[in-house]
Amino acid sequence: MxxxxxxxxxxxxxxxxxxxxxxQTVDWYGVRNYQARNFMRDxxxxxxxxxxxxxSCAEPGIVGIAEVxxxxxxxxxxxxPGHKYFDPKATPExxxxxxxxxxxxxxxxxxxxxxxxxxPELANLRVLQRGNRLSITPVDPREWNCIINLxx
DNA sequence: GCCAACGTTGGC
DNA sequence: GCCAACGTTGGC
Numbered sequence: 001m002x003x004x005x006x007x008x009x010x011x012x013x014x015x016x017x018x019x020x021x022x023x024q025t026v027d028w029y030g031v032r033n034y035q036a037r038n039f040m041r042d043x044x045x046x047x048x049x050x051x052x053x054x055x056s057c058a059e060p061g062i063v064g065i066a067e068v069x070x071x072x073x074x075x076x077x078x079x080x081p082g083h084k085y086f087d088p089k090a091t092p093e094x095x096x097x098x099x100x101x102x103x104x105x106x107x108x109x110x111x112x113x114x115x116x117x118x119x120p121e122l123a124n125l126r127v128l129q130r131g132n133r134l135s136i137t138p139v140d141p142r143e144w145n146c147i148i149n150l151x152x
Numbered sequence: 153g154c155c156a157a158c159g160t161t162g163g164c
Numbered sequence: 165g166c167c168a169a170c171g172t173t174g175g176c
Contacts, residue, residue, distance in 0.1 A: 007174090033159075056174050113175080131157040133173045 002048045003139040004039070005062075005127050006102065007055040015052050015064040015107055024104035025069060029077045030085045031099060036136040041072040041098040049144060050102055053127065055135075061112035062147065070101035108151040121146045 006028065008014070018026055031037055045068060052064040074095035077085035090096040116122055126137035139147075 009174090035159095060175070133158060135173085 002043060002045070003051070003141060003144040004044065004048060004068075005051040005053055005125075005137050005139050006066075007053045007127075007135045009056045010054045011057065014054065015104075018052065018064070018066065018102075018104045019107060021104075025101055027076070027101050028099040029075045031075070031135060032085065032087075032097065033135065036134055037098055039136045039138065040100045043138075044068050044072060044100050046071060049139075051139060051144075051147060052102075052104075059110055059112060061110050061114075061116065062108065062151070063110055064107045065105040065148075065151070066102045067105055068100050069103040072098040072100050075099045111147065111150055115150070116147075119146065119150065 013026065018024060028040065031040065048068040050066040050068060051062050052066050054060055054063050074092070075085070075097040077083050078087040078090040078095065078097045079092060080086055085097075087096055113128075116125065117128055122128065122143055125139070125143050126132060126134070
């Protein structure tokens with residue numbers, strides 16, 4: 001059992017979109033970074049905890065708790081010509097990109113980036129490190145517990 | 153919109 | 165394999 005933080009731009013897919021989705025579940029398509037892909041493909045298991053994070057928006061921060069509900073399988077969007085996430089080098093026989101499915105556990109209050117940075121126990125949280133741009137990062141169990149407490 | 157930081161690409 | 169150029173991310 002591991003814990004993760006997953007970023008999404010709310011203008012693309014928000015916590016409310018997740019809440020409104022069928023089964024409150026979404027396939028986490030569109031990841032086109034190898035490190036983030038490897039986390040999904042190689043390490044994520046059903047039941048892993050997910051912090052849903054809004055990025056590139058007015059109030060960046062954690063806005064909900066979710067969980068991995070299906071292990072990684074080929075990202076459907078890599079095969080769709082003209083799609084934003086089409087990859088001409090990917091084939092169904094040799095897919096390049098994978099995604100898990102994520103299901104909402106509950107929406108939370110906004111735990112802002114500012115508040116995260118102000119919490120000493122979270123000083124090593126990956127997403128707070130300088131220059132970090134990974135859309136999926138592991139979260140230490142102690143950090144997870146700290147954040148759950150902050151969320152109330 | 154700016155720009156620092158970082159990943160990817162491609163010529164050599 | 166090097167590395168310059170380019171593209172993207174994401175907070176501000």
